[in-house]
Amino acid sequence: MPGRGKFIWVSSGVAAVILIALPFVLSRFWVGIFTEILIMALAGMSLNFLLGYAGCLSFGHGAFFATAAYTTAILMTKTGLSQYLIVLLLAPIMAALLGAIIGVLVSRLYAFYYAIMTCAFTMVLWSVIRRWRDMTGGDSGIVGVKFRGLLEGTNDVYFFTLAIVVVCAVILWVIGNSPFGWTLRAIRENPVRSSFTSIDVVKHRYLALIVSSFFCGVAGSLHVIYTFGAFPELAFWTKSGDIVTICILGGINSFFGPIIGSMVLILLETFITSYTLYWPFILGVIICAVVLLMPQGIMGLARVFSGKKPEEMSS
Amino acid sequence: MFFEVVNLQKSFGGLKATNNVSLHIKQGDICSLIGPNGAGKTTFFNLITGHIKPDAGQVLFQGEDITGKPAMAITRKGIARSFQIVNIFPQLTVYENIMVAVLSQKRRSFNFLHPAKKIETGEIDRLLESIGLTRQKNMLGGQLSHGNQKRLEVGIALAMKPKLLALDEPTSGMAVEEKAAILETIKSLIRATGCTVLLCEHDMSVIFEVSDYIWVLHNGAIVANGTIEEIKNNEVVQRVYLGGRA
Numbered sequence: 001m002p003g004r005g006k007f008i009w010v011s012s013g014v015a016a017v018i019l020i021a022l023p024f025v026l027s028r029f030w031v032g033i034f035t036e037i038l039i040m041a042l043a044g045m046s047l048n049f050l051l052g053y054a055g056c057l058s059f060g061h062g063a064f065f066a067t068a069a070y071t072t073a074i075l076m077t078k079t080g081l082s083q084y085l086i087v088l089l090l091a092p093i094m095a096a097l098l099g100a101i102i103g104v105l106v107s108r109l110y111a112f113y114y115a116i117m118t119c120a121f122t123m124v125l126w127s128v129i130r131r132w133r134d135m136t137g138g139d140s141g142i143v144g145v146k147f148r149g150l151l152e153g154t155n156d157v158y159f160f161t162l163a164i165v166v167v168c169a170v171i172l173w174v175i176g177n178s179p180f181g182w183t184l185r186a187i188r189e190n191p192v193r194s195s196f197t198s199i200d201v202v203k204h205r206y207l208a209l210i211v212s213s214f215f216c217g218v219a220g221s222l223h224v225i226y227t228f229g230a231f232p233e234l235a236f237w238t239k240s241g242d243i244v245t246i247c248i249l250g251g252i253n254s255f256f257g258p259i260i261g262s263m264v265l266i267l268l269e270t271f272i273t274s275y276t277l278y279w280p281f282i283l284g285v286i287i288c289a290v291v292l293l294m295p296q297g298i299m300g301l302a303r304v305f306s307g308k309k310p311e312e313m314s315s
Numbered sequence: 316m317f318f319e320v321v322n323l324q325k326s327f328g329g330l331k332a333t334n335n336v337s338l339h340i341k342q343g344d345i346c347s348l349i350g351p352n353g354a355g356k357t358t359f360f361n362l363i364t365g366h367i368k369p370d371a372g373q374v375l376f377q378g379e380d381i382t383g384k385p386a387m388a389i390t391r392k393g394i395a396r397s398f399q400i401v402n403i404f405p406q407l408t409v410y411e412n413i414m415v416a417v418l419s420q421k422r423r424s425f426n427f428l429h430p431a432k433k434i435e436t437g438e439i440d441r442l443l444e445s446i447g448l449t450r451q452k453n454m455l456g457g458q459l460s461h462g463n464q465k466r467l468e469v470g471i472a473l474a475m476k477p478k479l480l481a482l483d484e485p486t487s488g489m490a491v492e493e494k495a496a497i498l499e500t501i502k503s504l505i506r507a508t509g510c511t512v513l514l515c516e517h518d519m520s521v522i523f524e525v526s527d528y529i530w531v532l533h534n535g536a537i538v539a540n541g542t543i544e545e546i547k548n549n550e551v552v553q554r555v556y557l558g559g560r561a
Binding site for chain 2 (some may be wrong): 183198
């Protein structure tokens with residue numbers, strides 16, 4: 001499909017130009033908002049790797065986000081470690097370790113049960129964070145995390161986040177199109193037939209969770225630069241709910257869906273909260289509308305308009 | 316003995332679906348399992364391919380005891396199965412359906428780095444050609460006609476390079492011309508790959524055309540076995556299944 005390939009290259013090029021030019025055109029406030037959009041887009045892409053490809057609905061990704069955020073905050077404030085790049089590697093590893101533990105218990109579960117168990121885990125983590133005052137600062141979280149050097153200005157933080165998110169997106173894209181990624185899709189479609197094709201369904205789902213939690217951890221670590229701290233709310237189920245919403249809004253059958261979903265969700269929230277306090281109500285209505293009227297999300301709708309089938313998982 | 320089942324038993328509540336079934340298959344044979352509806356053919360298939368565990372008895376494949384092993388392991392050992400009710404990957408294209416099976420057979424399903432669609436393309440295309448689905452390779456599995464979905468079923472099983480191919484009613488739900496066509500395809504595939512086949516069918520014309528040996532199942536138990544001629548002339552079989560005529 002050569003026309004399609006060209007379309008992707010052109011639109012990626014346009015997007016790249018816009019993303020790079022952004023900080024020179026917008027105010028600091030908006031550059032900050034777009035930094036958050038990038039972070040949540042990565043969180044969404046990490047969940048979508050699990051949800052769109054492997055068909056596992058995790059309602060507990062906030063746990064990985066929070067684990068990495070707290071690891072980052074703790075390492076930067078309580079240890080002598082000041083090289084952020086090392087922390088950026090260690091924090092997602094901690095998140096992936098948590099994924100490895102949770103995975104042992106959830107990889108045999110499906111649908112609703114998978115969602116409930118992962119949700120339960122993130123709430124347990126939330127409780128632990130709130131009580132473990134010495135380590136986590138309890139209810140107040142950890143504040144005042146300083147980043148020296150390259151990560152001090154709003155624009156610098158934005159470009160750093162952009163670079164990391166793009167690298168992670170490329171890696172997720174490569175893994176998604178590898179034999180592993182396609183095996184996950186087969187498992188999503190038909191786990192029984194997959195096992196009759198000698199695919200180890202449980203092991204693949206387990207690994208998918210570890211990959212997903214690692215990249216969600218990257219997003220969580222980047223979040224600390226943006227907010228200068230780590231807070232218990234990151235592990236509360238609503239954060240996980242935000243990440244799921246981003247995926248569904250953008251379209252779980254699309255690789256770029258979470259990027260669109262993150263942009264729409266955060267921009268809408270920013271606009272609407274400047275007019276009314278009732279953002280949660282409006283968000284609820286939006287989610288209902290999406291689920292009922294366009295279950296394939298925004299990218300699914302875009303595919304319909306371009307004459308293709310919305311269910312095909314591609315870009 | 317290439318494949319042997321000894322005193323296999325399975326009950327569901329009060330129903331004895333598999334009642335002390337013993338049978339054997341010689342390597343290279345096309346062996347058929349026939350019986351009226353509810354005889355327990357699909358349960359038997361499920362037991363020997365690892366979908367469900369037997370209550371008692373043994374399943375031996377090339378001398379190895381595979382009783383109660385999971386489907387994934389049994390498939391790895393060389394027994395591949397197609398399903399009576401089409402069981403493919405509906406939202407994947409025909410090419411992707413076969414691709415996933417081939418990648419798994421080649422033990423590359425944990426490969427993170429290479430683009431999957433550039434690997435083993437020759438083998439996948441050959442398989443598609445042999446099941447007659449080359450033209451449909453970019454169609455979604457769920458969009459295929461019933462007959463083509465059945466071909467894809469067999470294709471996925473064949474991609475596993477099985478030594479024993481267990482086909483559960485491969486021609487069910489098909490029109491006469493389609494049946495003849497898929498039968499030809501299956502026969503040529505068997506000739507080409509040399510695999511042993513356990514075939515379960517309702518259509519007696521199919522059975523009498525291809526079988527080297529036949530086992531007859533009724534109410535979960537084997538009531539007769541033999542060559543085509545022996546079965547055609549068997550009184551019990553005539554009464555139970557063929558309705559009194561040969």
